[in-house]
Amino acid sequence: MALPQVKLDATEARLAALALPAGGSWITAAREAALARVREMGLPGRRDEYWKFTRPDTLVQPEAPKAALFSHDEAMPFLDLDRICVVFVDGVFDEEASDDLGAAGIEIERLAIAGAQDIHWARDLYGKLEEAGQNPVMRPLAALNTAFATDGVAIRVTGKAEKPVSLVYHHRSETSDAMLHHVIRLEQGAELTVLENGPAAARFNKVMEVDVADGATFHHVRTQGRDHERRAATHIFARLGTESVFKSFTMTANGVMTRNECVIELTGDDAVAHVAGAAMGDGDFHHDDTVFITHDAVNCESRQVFKKVLRNGATGVFQGKILVQPEAQKTDGYQISQSLLLDDDSTFLAKPELEIYADDVACSHGSTTGAIDEDMLFYLRARGVPLKRAQDLLVLAFLAEAVEEIENPALRESITVRLQGWLERHSH
Amino acid sequence: MLEIKNLHVQLEEEDKKILKGVDLTVEPGKVHAIMGPNGSGKSTLSYVLSGRDGYEVTEGTATLDGQDLLAMEPEERAAAGLFLAFQYPVEIPGVGNMTFLRTAVNAQRKARGQEEMSSTEFLKVIREKAKELQIDAEMLKRPVNVGFSGGEKKRNEILQMAMLEPRMCILDETDSGLDVDAMKLVSDGVNALRDEGRGFLVITHYQRLLNHIRPDVVHIMSNGRIVKTGGPELALEVEENGYADILGEAV
Ligand SMILES: Nc1ncnc2c1ncn2[C@@H]1O[C@H](COP(=O)(O)OP(=O)(O)OP(=O)(O)O)[C@@H](O)[C@H]1O
Numbered sequence: 157m158a159l160p161q162v163k164l165d166a167t168e169a170r171l172a173a174l175a176l177p178a179g180g181s182w183i184t185a186a187r188e189a190a191l192a193r194v195r196e197m198g199l200p201g202r203r204d205e206y207w208k209f210t211r212p213d214t215l216v217q218p219e220a221p222k223a224a225l226f227s228h229d230e231a232m233p234f235l236d237l238d239r240i241c242v243v244f245v246d247g248v249f250d251e252e253a254s255d256d257l258g259a260a261g262i263e264i265e266r267l268a269i270a271g272a273q274d275i276h277w278a279r280d281l282y283g284k285l286e287e288a289g290q291n292p293v294m295r296p297l298a299a300l301n302t303a304f305a306t307d308g309v310a311i312r313v314t315g316k317a318e319k320p321v322s323l324v325y326h327h328r329s330e331t332s333d334a335m336l337h338h339v340i341r342l343e344q345g346a347e348l349t350v351l352e353n354g355p356a357a358a359r360f361n362k363v364m365e366v367d368v369a370d371g372a373t374f375h376h377v378r379t380q381g382r383d384h385e386r387r388a389a390t391h392i393f394a395r396l397g398t399e400s401v402f403k404s405f406t407m408t409a410n411g412v413m414t415r416n417e418c419v420i421e422l423t424g425d426d427a428v429a430h431v432a433g434a435a436m437g438d439g440d441f442h443h444d445d446t447v448f449i450t451h452d453a454v455n456c457e458s459r460q461v462f463k464k465v466l467r468n469g470a471t472g473v474f475q476g477k478i479l480v481q482p483e484a485q486k487t488d489g490y491q492i493s494q495s496l497l498l499d500d501d502s503t504f505l506a507k508p509e510l511e512i513y514a515d516d517v518a519c520s521h522g523s524t525t526g527a528i529d530e531d532m533l534f535y536l537r538a539r540g541v542p543l544k545r546a547q548d549l550l551v552l553a554f555l556a557e558a559v560e561e562i563e564n565p566a567l568r569e570s571i572t573v574r575l576q577g578w579l580e581r582h583s584h
Numbered sequence: 585m586l587e588i589k590n591l592h593v594q595l596e597e598e599d600k601k602i603l604k605g606v607d608l609t610v611e612p613g614k615v616h617a618i619m620g621p622n623g624s625g626k627s628t629l630s631y632v633l634s635g636r637d638g639y640e641v642t643e644g645t646a647t648l649d650g651q652d653l654l655a656m657e658p659e660e661r662a663a664a665g666l667f668l669a670f671q672y673p674v675e676i677p678g679v680g681n682m683t684f685l686r687t688a689v690n691a692q693r694k695a696r697g698q699e700e701m702s703s704t705e706f707l708k709v710i711r712e713k714a715k716e717l718q719i720d721a722e723m724l725k726r727p728v729n730v731g732f733s734g735g736e737k738k739r740n741e742i743l744q745m746a747m748l749e750p751r752m753c754i755l756d757e758t759d760s761g762l763d764v765d766a767m768k769l770v771s772d773g774v775n776a777l778r779d780e781g782r783g784f785l786v787i788t789h790y791q792r793l794l795n796h797i798r799p800d801v802v803h804i805m806s807n808g809r810i811v812k813t814g815g816p817e818l819a820l821e822v823e824e825n826g827y828a829d830i831l832g833e834a835v
């Protein structure tokens with residue numbers, strides 16, 4: 157089917173501003189295939205159903221809109237953790253600031269290097285989950301990323317990784333336009349935690365493909381936001397084997413435009429996938445969580461917990477779907493998306509969906525929008541807790557269900573501290 | 585210490601008058617009880633004194649140790665020493681009991697210019713007081729009032745009162761929903777706090793509580809007014825004959 161002219165023009169205008177990065181034969185083939193996908197799908201437009209609540213214009217336009225740098229002195233998260241740091245500044249690998257990847261104890265390489273080799277394991281993963289994730293809903297920005305990502309990391313773990321891999325993104329140029337693509341493979345029974353933080357660029361397009369083999373466990377904790385004017389479109393694609401575990405948590409504070417898509421396929425029996433998010437926005441904040449979880453196997457569990465705190469006209473979006481295929485009996489699917497509106501100007505738009513073709517399943521979903529409970533607030537104040545503090549306690553309480561999805565206590569604590577910090581900076 | 589004069593209160597949302605000229609003075613060291621039929625305005629009085637939204641004071645004053653209560657925020661009233669044990673304590677999912685109480689204790693201390701309680705000291709004190717009220721450690725860890733039985737919620741109110749050591753305590757039907765043993769525990773908790781500097785206003789429907797917490801003065805409230813004031817014998821009279829005689833007399 158031919159694309160509408162407007163979409164075609166917008167797509168070609170964007171592509172004209174990009175060049176396929178050089179690389180070895182396998183990655184070039186993957187990039188060319190992805191580029192063909194982009195041309196076939198066209199980049200997202202305002203009329204697209206999947207972009208009904210979020211305007212894709214600024215994510216698609218040829219030039220990144222200018223974004224001012226972060227102006228207060230909050231420290232970066234995870235500083236006191238023993239971790240393997242991989243640092244990117246405006247999308248460019250910073251060797252100085254990064255740890256020695258050769259001495260990391262796990263296979264970890266830059267994509268730019270992996271892609272230059274003739275043979276590499278990443279060949280079987282790069283762009284593969286992204287391509288599979290284009291059906292039944294198209295995600296053209298992810299295909300664009302596969303085609304044009306300039307760098308990223310390729311991580312392969314066979315045992316229990318001792319330290320988390322910490323991807324640290326800095327934003328130093330007001331007009332940077334970055335694309336990074338990470339591929340992560342956990343072999344049978346492997347364990348790995350990946351952390352991400354930092355604003356990355358004025359405009360950031362990121363894809364992370366995670367292949368979790370049988371019995372493997374993957375944890376992901378990310379903080380994003382910080383530089384308020386930065387824009388981000390991110391995708392996580394995950395494939396889960398038998399008895400594997402995938403848990404991802406994202407905290408977002410600030411950001412005029414964030415679209416986080418998470419696409420998970422449970423392909424092996426008894427697998428567990430949890431995705432959670434806590435977002436806090438003030439003013440012209442726009443945050444979109446779009447999740448698509450497909451159950452293909454028996455007795456799997458999936459859980460989506462998304463909480464948003466919005467004030468001063470901020471907008472939160474949630475599109476979440478659980479698709480249960482006919483063979484996926486005994487599926488346990490849970491999805492909740494809630495917003496706490498701190499004033500009348502803010503908006504929460506939600507589209508929760510269940511599509512179930514198996515008969516023996518337990519799926520529930522719910523979406524609510526509410527204000528701070530006046531009775532709770534009064535109860536706290538009547539005990540002497542000052543208004544602001546009482547509100548903050550209730551906001552944190554609201555976010556708790558999402559934050560509790562982080563299993564590691566130290567990480568959970570560090571996220572809580574950041575949430576508190578944000579609340580203190582943004583007085584009611 | 586608590587002085588209420590000609591207090592008239594109506595709802596903010598609708599033109600409904602609830603308190604129609606309440607006069608009441610509680611002296612330090614004294615226990616005053618308020619009884620009265622359902623809907624007579626007892627809880628409303630306690631809410632207005634503690635600063636809940638939704639009410640409009642159209643006439644009259646309320647002061648605590650000479651300070652104008654009605655001009656203060658709820659948290660300022662609490663810091664000034666006012667405490668309300670709620671008729672219906674609120675459940676607050678996601679806020680731990682301990683975090684809540686420690687925040688409250690230290691916020692009040694800070695507001696009064698006192699030093700904050702260290703976490704070790706706080707733990708020691710709260711364990712002691714919780715034990716007296718037979719509140720176990722597991723309950724302290726749970727979110728505020730979440731999953732507590734009716735009686736546990738009331739005991740938790742008294743624990744909060746014991747931790748905050750307020751000067752003026754208002755207890756709104758703290759006895760309702762309590763079994764005999766819990767009633768004894770709660771009363772012991774209240775009696776332990778009785779001293780010369782502290783005043784109590786105990787709202788109840790039952791004489792039974794007043795056997796444990798001996799009041800100095802008993803008031804009968806009806807239709808937004810204190811219609812009769814007397815000694816402990818007034819509560820016995822209500823218990824025996826209901827309100828009909830008293831209200832008949834007062835009209
Ligand atoms: N927010 C409100 N909206 C509507 N009516 C109210 C509100 N608050 C109080 N009232 C009314 O005011 C009157 C007094 O209520 P209040 O709760 O003070 O009575 P009470 O004496 O405590 O009764 P009880 O013994 O049943 O606890 C009642 O008629 C009640 O319905």
Ligand SMILES: [Mg+2]
Pocket residue numbers: 626627628671756757
């Ligand atoms: Mg009442």
